[in-house]
Amino acid sequence: MSQVAEKPMVFASALDKRPTGGPRWLDDLRSRGAARFAALGIPTVRDEDCRFTNVSPIGAIDFTPAGQISGTADRLHGFAYTDAPVRLVVVNGRFDTTLSRLKGLPAGVHAGSLADALKDYADIVQRYFGQLADVQTRSFTALNTAFVQDGAFVHVPDGVVVPTPIHVVFVTGSDAGHVMVHPRTLVVAGAGSQVTVIESYVGGEGETYLSNAVSEFFVGENAGVDHYKVQQESLAAFHVGALHTHTSRNARFSSHSFSLGGRIVRNDAVAILDGEGGDCTLNGLYLADRERLIDNHTTIDHAKPHCGSHEVYKGILGGASRAVFNGKIIVRQDAQKTDAKQTNRALLLTDGATINTKPQLEIFADDVKCTHGAAIGQLDDEAIFYLRARGMTYAEARDMLIHAFAGQVLDGVAVEPLRAALEVELFEQLAKDLAEVDGRS
């Protein structure tokens, strides 16, 4: 009891008015989420998991649950690949049928509103929903769960290959006041199926809001799922996102995360390799400037033998920005012949930028291959000189090296229009950051 009392109660009135209805199990889950959030509160820097990320500013703002907003179609403009042929648009946490484009998917594939799926795909949703998300220990997941109402649901039946990427765009905005949204994504890919799901998080420029998302991906036996997360929230917004994936035997999951926006951003990616022969890729690229903070926490849990995991996270930091990278790899006692590789690199463009990075290997099996490497620093002076000695100006040489640095993650994007759009976004933002660096020197 005393532990509960230590944490200040936040969002209390919002929690009192949290959504109800739907199946009984869901109501129970919401109540459990609310109770756990009340007990956990907003994490502080005394919590090991948030040691370098002070999220207390989130608790200091009295966010209210988001309602409807005006001009939503316009709010999709200016973000990467929001004109995708198949797109699910979720506005302030509610699925928007008018803005969504659901045609062109193979027979049997379902992509649409999670609220509808609670009725139309009741069995599947009940079987999978909330099975991976950690309500017990993760405060923001508990908060999200208390407010579960809607989001995106994708179901691919066994053996079906979906050729067109499914783009889920989460739009957050407010006509007045500070709002918070708690969207959910549930993707269930059946045995032998293949699908690409892109999640984009966007918001009104300059608006202060909290986007607190939870996504769960289930990859069936011998299935392949490619996931992209594009975070382009308002530069005044807070983004907390938890991605949980479960892969079965011989399944393959890849995720590429691009964090371009947000004032305080916390991404958690937790992948469980729960069948022999599974393979998981978690790559990320983040760009921070000003006083922004981007925290990536990844966990790859090798629960079964003969699985591979590959992880490359790269950051480019300017201004007085901060980044955190924590890469946990667990190899369970059973998981012999694990092959895990983790690389984490960050480029600091200014003296004021900082990063805290930590690989965290917990290995309980003895016949495994685990490597990790971290490199933090400035651009290589010798490389700059080499390029200049071939006639390129300092700025040209520097830009070429920075683009090459980012390109190694960008080139992993298999959806070409998304890759091209991200390249433009990324390099435009970089050009601004570098102009600022040049202005100071």
Place this chain on the structure above:
Amino acid sequence: MSMLDVKNLQVSAEGKEILKGLDLHVNPGEVHAIMGPNGSGKSTLARALSGHPEYAVTGGEVLFEGKDLLAMDPDERAREGVFMAFQYPVEIAGVNNSYFLKAALNAKRKHHGVPELDAMEFMQLVQEKAKLLEIDKSMLSRAVNEGFSGGEKKRNEIFQMALLEPKLAILDETDSGLDIDALKLVSSGVNAMRTPDRAFIVVTHYQRLLTYIVPDFVHVLSAGRIVKSGGKELALELEAKGYGWIEPALAGR
């Protein structure tokens, strides 16, 4: 007018004076070999001329075609036509070799007001020059120098020189670490570029390279100064006697 006039050049690196007043005059069409024992300042001369930021010029002057070379940034020197083949070519992860070559070539063309090459023209030029140095397609599509063998790196340097067609080429120990076949290949690449209006400064520790690239002048550097100059026969003399006999000559001055 000579192409390069180095007068009383003094250069320090890491606070230590290395070149202590060096004079060198190079005319168009000439090949000058700079020889000398380890630590005599050979590579310092090459790097100072190319504008490496860790080599501080503390005195003297360098004129390139009458212009103050030392006042130019390294990239400006390159665009003006000074090329240095690196002793240790730098690996540049993530930058495709042919993309890099095109950027370098077009930087120079832009500087001289010549239209930039399009992809087609560039590839034609590359194929023509690549043959000469046996540069294969894979070397062009890989990242600059990344995973290249020692010989491949040096060939890539001379290949860049062939593409960029400098007025003055400085080869910084291009022969070090090369087997005889690679040495012949690199040398024939250099010889093919010898013209009446192009000059070379060949920095080397060994005479071996100079049997393939025959110099017009040989200078011996010791303790930061040129202590002896002569024709190509001086290189043979050095090969036979070593550098030891130079040092007393210096001591007796």
